[in-house]
Amino acid sequence: MSIIDSLLYHWNVNILSHSLLRLNIWLRAEISRASWKSKYLAPPLKISWLNKDLVTRHWLRGHYANQRHKVAWVTSGAPTELLKALDYFIVYPENHAAICGTARVAVDIMSVAEEAGYSQDICSYARTDFGTLLSGKTPVGKLPRPDLLLACTNICQTVLFWYRVLARHFNIPLIVIDTPFVYHSEATEHALQFVLRQLEQAIPVAEQVAGKSLQERKLKEVGRLSKMATELWLEIIERNQHQPAPISVIDQFIQMAPIVEMRGDAETVDFYAAMLKEVDERIANGIGAVKGEKKRLLWDNLPIWYRLRYLAEFLGENGVAIVASTYTNAWGELARYYDVERGLESLALACIYVILNRSTGHKLKTMQRMIEEYHLDGVILHSDRSCKPYSIGQMDQRDRLIREFEKPALLLEADHNDFRCFAEQQVANRLAAFVEMLER
Amino acid sequence: MAEVRALGIDVGSTTAKIVGIDDDGRIIWHVLEQADPQVGKQVEKFLELAREVTPILSVPIEGEREIGVPLIATGYGRKLVHQATRTVTEITCHARGVFRELGHGGTLVDIGGQDSKVIGISPKGEVVDFSMNDKCAAGTGRFLENTANRLGVHLDRLGEVTLSTVEEVSISSTCTVFAESEVISLIAHGVATEPILKGLHRSLIKRVVAMIRTVGLRPPLMLSGGVVRNPAIPQILQEETGEEVIIPRHPQLMGALGAALIALELVE
Ligand code: SF4
8 A cells, every 4th residue: 555545544534534524424413313303203322323433434444445454245144253353354245235225226236237137036135236246336435346255155045156256256265154054953063063164274265365364362352342242232132122112123224234244343342332321221211212112013034125214104103113123133142152262163153053044943933032022012024025045934934923922923025125026005005904903 | 864974985996985884883875986097086076975965974175174974994095085084904994894794703805806805803803814915916806807808708797607617627827917828728729718717717716715825714704895796706715615605795895884884983
């Protein structure tokens, strides 16, 4: 990096973004809170501005990342700690795609991929990523070019093919961590060993690209921070066992960005510690995310990124709060597997026990546990057109929730990123009928 | 005639209905028409007619809300009924209407012109589950309408012609578009109209039975909607489910009746 580049980096990332940009984000958040008019929803958490600040600075750093770090693109369930400990700058294409979804530019971007021949049946995150790759379109300014790819099949098999496309496109090494599916309650010993061996084999590849060797001390430090952040996140979402629930799941979808994107950073731990404090303040003051909360729901599957607000308002207006979700829980439930002293072995556990790598029966049990612990009145299962692994089994899960738990359950057809799969009128009608049914 | 105490309007995709009920929730007045794409105009016309039968009827006129009987709107166009006191979905309204008419819970199948729904109703009349088909013409009246056209049979005679034969050809498509091509090819092969029609009815019912399965069949089985006028529908539904099919007195008015009953609660 030249001196001028370096100066520019410090000016933009460390000085400008730490002062002016932060001030701007903070001010805007304060103004939006002060002018908050919703009759049904509490204003966003005060801490929300810091989330925006963290995410904005992350992408700003990303802008310069190629000059300062090695860059790795990884899947959301990948053992990113290994790469963090080697000082990689980490990019999650799924996260970037979700940003495109919330900004409602995803369909415009994924159309480029579709025109190039990628089928509409492929995951809409993958299509968004391919679209950005082919067109350069992105709402975050610029995506840093990867030097290494890390894909873990614990979320789906799609990532395997998706990352092969990336590997070919960038002509860079791809590490695949293949996680055998956990059919029963426990992973078999040989499955764990299989993942562990792959992690061991991944290290020299990552070291070679990074040009440095992995230090145990560093790995422990990153692992410690990951554990702290995931534990805090779990505590935050479990606070929703209180009635009224202090933070709606729809808000959690937004607030979870750092736990995915910046897990292993000290700032992430501070952020969630501050959030927990604010959530506790809300509880102490009896503030609920939905004013006059009457009914409490569970959300299964990914968010519908381009309609978060619509959902929050529609349900809020009817006194309905979504208070628990298998999705936001997925990042919290891993906390128990991170064990600094057990190093790679704990990473292997965290990889293999991801909800999408476990049976549909396990997901049903998770939902049933949540229904009890969070005192829920019903369930919305988002049947996600292009995320098959999360949607499979939902018909049976719905039946069993109704039959065995006597909880109303609605299957809502949509897609996480592709609004062409969202039939506004039909969704509104089903939701309205479901809400009327809850009120009976 | 007794006094109209509450009104319910059901603005569907194929027909629009308005119902007036008395203190006991009995239908004492109704109008049913083909749906006009200009919903506002049709609703205004319905309300004009209602004003003729019930002097006490009064709905907000030019922003003024006078005292009068309440009106609940349901159906796809419900949001377009600006005069309504409230809007309620057709799921809740149909359940309410049919429970009032038949006096028991069970599984209600409503086959409309362009959508269909299955509603699980508890013994107390509450909706316990539902399934809707409103994204695809399969399993709706439109499926038969389209194909009957091809066969040159008038809609009113569909049931009669269908039931006039014991023969049946199997139609494998539940998709309206594909079924149409299948029919064309059968005609080209010289197959008679009646067995084709029977196969088409069965195909429609099979789609409906799949919806019943997602909700779970809680007997008795009840049937409503415009398609009920076609006698082949209840008969084949009975054959396919093995359950006797019960039809309320005004099968097309269940949604509007339910809406009116909810309106009546507002009076009470
Ligand atoms: S298919 Fe589902 S699990 Fe896989 S990347 Fe897409 S959204 Fe994630």
